[in-house]
Amino acid sequence: MRHPRPDLAPDAGLSRAEMEALQREIADAAVFEDDFAFDPATLSNPLATTASAGDPPVVVGVDQSFLTNEDGDQDRALSAVVATRGGEVIERVHAVTPLEIPYVPGLLSFREGAPILAALDELSVEPDLLLFDGSGRIHFRQAGIATHMGVVRDVPSIGVAKSLLCGTPREDTDDLLEGTRVAIESNSRVDAPDGTLLGYAVQTRQYDSPNRYINPLYVSPGHRVGPETAADVVLALASSYKLPEPVRLADQYADEAKRNLTE
DNA sequence: GCGACAG
DNA sequence: ATCTTGTCGC
DSSP, rough: OOOOOOGGGGOTSOOHHHHHHHHHHHHHHOSSSSSSSSSHHHHHHHGGGGGGSSSEEEEEEEOOOEEEOSSEEEEEEEEEEEEEEEEEEEEEEEEEEOSSSSOOOHHHHHHHHHHHHHHHHHHOOHHHHEESSSOOSSSSOOOOOHHHHHHHTTTOOEEEEESOOOOOEEEEOOOOTTTTTHHHHHHHHSSSSSTTTEEEEEEOOOOOOOOOOOEEEEEEESOOOOOHHHHHHHHHHHHSSSOOOHHHHHHHHHHHHHHHHHO
């Protein structure tokens, strides 16, 4: 049974201190371990559905683009949501809401949360897993955008960031082999005991031979997913590109929907 | 005071 | 995030 927490929804009108206090509440409500019904094994192999527990889970990717004003100012955020199941796109929806506050590292969900929740409301299918472009537990107060949205909806979620917000890799993350991961642990900048496992640097793609390297993704639990599983899921969903497919598709769709409103 | 800082 | 074609390398 789900227990959504609309009371913890992002409010761009809060003061910075209030936002940070809300994030601590969110981190308290968040579950950073596996707590979902679907079988992760059905993610990578669409043909394994017959042998496993029914249909593959509905995995939803979320990403944003921004719309500009007549004066050239970014005044609206567009959130694109792409629902997939067994590798197939089953639904795409998007929503546009006014942009209330500027980008502040650590407070991303208060800037982009409204359009995301609005877009998720448009979805007719029930998501089993949400994938976000940004951090989950790898966050100053362990409440990145993936955690915030996951807790508000009480849907399992994972944060997929292209750069590291905070925390420290336990080993060098340069030139990792494809399919490998390096733990990211908390440091003094994180509101958690030093050494806490926050997530993983995950190398979904890598060049074979030359002197060229691809940066890893920084994957962390949003809600109801453990760090190990979060990394497993991202690796399973990143087939031919660096980003897991649902997020890559949402990325594309965010630009496509933007063009349709701009051109 | 200085540095760090998802999208 | 966003402004943006070609281009270097496998």
